[in-house]
Amino acid sequence: MSSEQFDLVVLGTGPSGGTVATKIAKTGKRVALVDSRTFGGTCALRGCNPKKVYVNAGQLVDQVQRSEGKLVADASVTIDWKQLHAFKMEFTQPVADKKEQSFQDDDIQTFHGVARFISPDTIDVVGTKLTAERFLIATGGRPRELSFDGAEHVTRSDEFLELESMPEHVVFVGGGYISMEFAGVVARAGCRVTVIEQNDQVLTGFDPDLVNQLTDSLCDQRIQFQMNAGITGIEKSSDGCLHVHLANEDAPIKCGLVIHGAGRVPNIDELTLSRGEIEHSEKGIAVNEFMQSPTNPRVFATGDCADTGMPRLTPVANEDARTATKNLFSDNLEQTPDYGYVPKVAFTIPCIASVGLSEEAARQSNDNVKVLSDDTSSWGSVRKTGTTVAGYKILVDSKTDEILGTHLLGPSAEETINLFALAMKFNLTATDMKSTLFAFPTFASDVRSML
16 A cells, blocks of 8 residues: 655645635645546535536526517427536536646646545555644535335436436425426426425525415426425436325325435545544534634534534535635634625525624514515516516614614525625625615616615
């Protein structure tokens, strides 16, 4: 077994791990980068970026179809799935082809394979021992394991992104981001869609009133919801048809494709962290405020595999990376993350977005909550795009005028939410926002009417 010595070994090549490796290498440190999959990470290859290509297609078709007789005379547009896949590859293939070489150009040594700790200062990668002064674990997340019979027939989201055609009926397991985002695109491609959710609400991290408003509209778009439903098994017949069996339902759901959207978990199971004396749980690798392991100080963790209590989103991983870069080789650990208020968006059709406290959390922590809300589907800014659903809920402290939380649904919600994130980070009050003159007519200018 060969062995090599490094100043830093980074596990994972996504936005967090890749950034840290590059910045540390440019300081003159000897850096190794390890990934068991194609270099580039989930966001660039299997997540955010390719997903947005598909969502853009769904949104485009959606607006044309709901604008028939208003903005356009002929709404006969369709999604060519093979063409859409080919266009998506224009964004992912260059990353797959060039990312590893770009790391090597920065004098980073690259390794392929699963990394496993064999001691607090050494990992094994397919028979090669890598010893280091510091480790950064940025291995991201993976789909949660499904426990029912026939789970092998379920297609994961990265596999879904490689398909060049869609069957007539597609079933999504779970009602989280992945299911709700891709369901809208598949439905706009003319397919029937069923979303199976074990709870009584999809998109549980978003405002329930706006989620209900969204799902009611989606039911008119060939999307059916099976709520409070548990899958007992999936069978595949000789003709390739899949039969999804639900508890308390006699007849199975017949479809051509079942997609995993039942959540993700930290991708740490294969790392043998206990041999590295690295504290961890099902929530991820334990870290202190400096992104450092409390049980093995040579180890830092960032992004979706770190138990920070923050949303598992790319901007959070980027902030983790900035913090870890400052602390990895510092004699005095001082840098802590400055997350501010992290906005989150589900790129459904239309989008739903949120930042700050939910209404429930706000009422539990504050006796002076003022709720500003409305269905804005009939507002002029929304009607100008055709017929769609929209709404908002803004939570304000009635005594201090502080904005406690904002929840948006509708066209441009994914952009407008950033105005509220900025205002909340820099302590702008509701009155401050209402007094700001925004360009008109824009969706941002609706903020004044909301407040």
